[in-house]
Amino acid sequence: MGIKKKRRFHPEIPTSSMSDIMFFLFLFFLIISTLANPNVIKLTLPKAKSNETTNKDHITLSVTEDKQYFLNQQAVAFEELETALAEKTNAANDKTVVVRVPADNKVQDLVDIMQIGVKLKLNFVIATAK
Secondary structure, three states: OOOOOOOOOOOOOOOHHHHHHHHHHHHHHHHHHHHOOOOOOOOEOOOOOOOOOOOOOOEEEEEOOOOOEEEOOEEEOHHHHHHHHHHHHHHHOOOEEEEEOOOOOOHHHHHHHHHHHHHHOOEEEEOOOO
């Protein structure tokens, strides 16, 4: 009488070393991401195709083509822009500023404004047309 034991073969994949590999990859990417972060001006760019509007009344900074600066429809010289922005944001308790810059202006004009926002730790939103 030939009785066979039913021993089924269960294939196994050794995954004990996989957790070690994932841990080292996680550490590697974490260290590289902190080292590879250059000084970047952080912006919130709205999509031009969507029709999103802001509900709150934010502080508006408008720049004309001949480099005249208006803070909530009040003319401000560029040299006084930093102090005026600091006063407006502290008074309103709002750190969000909507920047309206014509498309014809140079990128350097926008970067100069953004540097003021970085100093004051403000959130800048660039207004776009549809």
